[in-house]
Amino acid sequence: xxxxxxxxxxxxxxxxxxxxxxxxxxxxxxxxxxxxxxxxxxxxxxxxxxxxxxxxxxxxxxxxxxxxxxxxxxxxxxxxxxxxxxxxxxxxxxxxxxxxxxxxxxxxxxxxxxxxxxxxxxxxxxxxxxxxxxxxxxxxxxxxxxxxxxxxxxxxxxxxxxxxxxxxxxxxxxxxxxxxxxxxxxxxxxxxxxxxx
Amino acid sequence: xxxxxxxxxxxxxxxxxxxxxxxxxxxxxxxxxxxxxxxxxxxxxxxxxxxxxxxxxxxxxxxxxxxxxxxxxxxxxxxxxxxxxxxxxxxxxxxxxxxxxxxxxxxxxxxxxxxxxxxxxxxxxxxxxxxxxxxxxxxxxxxxxxxxxxxxxxxxxxxxxxxxxxxxxxxxxxxxxxxxxxxxxxxxxxxxxxxxxxxxxxxxxxxxxxxxxxxxxxxxxxxxxxxxxxxxxxxxxxxxxxxxxxxxxxxxxxxxxxxxxxxxxxxxx
Numbered sequence: 001x002x003x004x005x006x007x008x009x010x011x012x013x014x015x016x017x018x019x020x021x022x023x024x025x026x027x028x029x030x031x032x033x034x035x036x037x038x039x040x041x042x043x044x045x046x047x048x049x050x051x052x053x054x055x056x057x058x059x060x061x062x063x064x065x066x067x068x069x070x071x072x073x074x075x076x077x078x079x080x081x082x083x084x085x086x087x088x089x090x091x092x093x094x095x096x097x098x099x100x101x102x103x104x105x106x107x108x109x110x111x112x113x114x115x116x117x118x119x120x121x122x123x124x125x126x127x128x129x130x131x132x133x134x135x136x137x138x139x140x141x142x143x144x145x146x147x148x149x150x151x152x153x154x155x156x157x158x159x160x161x162x163x164x165x166x167x168x169x170x171x172x173x174x175x176x177x178x179x180x181x182x183x184x185x186x187x188x189x190x191x192x193x194x195x196x197x
Numbered sequence: 198x199x200x201x202x203x204x205x206x207x208x209x210x211x212x213x214x215x216x217x218x219x220x221x222x223x224x225x226x227x228x229x230x231x232x233x234x235x236x237x238x239x240x241x242x243x244x245x246x247x248x249x250x251x252x253x254x255x256x257x258x259x260x261x262x263x264x265x266x267x268x269x270x271x272x273x274x275x276x277x278x279x280x281x282x283x284x285x286x287x288x289x290x291x292x293x294x295x296x297x298x299x300x301x302x303x304x305x306x307x308x309x310x311x312x313x314x315x316x317x318x319x320x321x322x323x324x325x326x327x328x329x330x331x332x333x334x335x336x337x338x339x340x341x342x343x344x345x346x347x348x349x350x351x352x353x354x355x356x357x358x359x360x361x362x363x364x365x366x367x368x369x370x371x372x373x374x375x376x377x378x379x380x381x382x383x384x385x386x387x388x389x390x391x392x393x394x395x396x397x398x399x400x401x402x403x404x405x406x407x408x409x410x411x412x413x414x415x416x417x418x419x420x421x422x423x424x425x426x427x428x429x430x431x432x433x434x435x436x437x438x439x440x441x442x443x444x445x446x447x448x449x450x451x452x453x454x455x456x457x458x459x460x461x462x463x464x465x466x
Contacts, residue, residue, distance in 0.1 A: 043366060044453055045362065045365065045455055046455065047451075047455070063454075064365075064452075064453040064454035064455070065365070065368050065369060065370045065371070065454055068365060068366060068367070068368045069368030072366065072367070072368065073366045074366075075359075075362075075363060075366065078363065079360045079363035079364075080360075081357070081360045081363075081364070081377070090367075125367070126367070129367065129368060
């Protein structure tokens with residue numbers, strides 16, 4: 001479960017939002033409307049006002065890195081700093097085949113991965129840490145249609161299996177309706193609900 | 198063994214300066230564009246060193262603690278400014294100065310004090326013939342180490358800020374997210390002195406030792422002093438670089454383990 005109480009970030013009305021276990025919220029809005037900043041505030045990557053709860057644990061109740069292990073942000077552009085894929089995993093990777101890779105992918109050299117491969121690998125890297133809240137910033141922006149379907153399926157099964165929650169930021173309204181139970185839009189600094197399944 | 202010092206006269210120095218003048222002349226003729234800077238540097242070194250010679254003669258003849266401490270203060274302030282001036286990304290004014298000055302104090306000042314009191318046992322401990330050259334050598338070397346380590350840390354962290362943030366997003370502690378960069382910066386700060394130790398005596402004859410030998414000291418005595426200096430300089434540089442890296446890393450992250458260059462760097466104009 002994720003609950004935002006009067007979450008305040010610059011140029012945005014205070015945000016109140018509750019996401020029930022197993023559910024996903026879709027979030028759209030023009031570039032620059034504050035979607036990424038909202039996700040960063042929930043992950044406590046930027047200063048902000050208000051309170052965020054994940055499973056009734058308040059953000060300021062735990063150390064920041066412990067919070068981010070539970071509430072994990074997947075940035076639009078993933079970063080890699082070691083030479084090979086497996087060096088970036090602190091836990092053994094799961095769901096490798098579900099995203100269309102074979103086990104050998106863990107030995108791959110980062111410099112030879114395409115942007116789409118890096119995006120799928122970054123999703124595997126995130127899920128290997130077993131986060132309770134997934135903050136997904138355009139997670140399928142660089143993917144072809146068959147991989148988009150794989151990622152959508154993996155996120156859906158992860159949420160129901162672990163009773164986790166997600167916020168999925170994207171531009172494709174049809175996709176947001178497929179993956180989420182409620183859809184919100186950010187415009188002119190206001191978060192408003194635009195749909196629900 | 199002690200031989201009389203051969204004193205240099207003004208004409209001797211004139212002869213040496215002819216070499217520099219010849220170099221400047223050649224540079225100008227070939228249009229290499231070093232004439233101006235070379236002239237200024239040569240004049241600076243002459244004037245600065247003559248002044249320092251005069252000041253030291255006075256101080257040495259007086260050996261008053263207040264005089265020596267004021268010289269020490271000037272040396273340390275200039276060294277701290279030099280460190281800041283060599284940074285590509287400018288740290289916030291007084292904070293940056295404070296960090297440089299504090300780490301110089303920890304390394305150069307305290308280690309010089311220790312060497313004077315416990316190892317050399319000069320009497321009184323602030324005997325300027327020992328205190329000032331010793332501090333000068335330590336300051337000169339630790340200053341380099343601090344400037345290099347600091348520059349590497351801030352530069353690399355700035356260039357790799359997305360990587361650091363990605364690692365934080367994956368739930369790493371702030372210290373872990375910057376570990377490799379800190380290690381790299383430590384190496385950058387220590388490389389000059391490690392090179393100097395490795396090459397000492399084989400590739401290069403260290404300046405202080407050469408000086409003592411020229412002044413008539415038996416080589417083995419000069420060598421002993423040189424080894425002492427090498428150890429002091431190495432430990433001083435190491436402690437200084439560690440201190441400065443710790444202080445900057447603490448400042449770079451806030452209590453919620455967020456990357457905060459706004460706390461560290463001066464706003465671009």
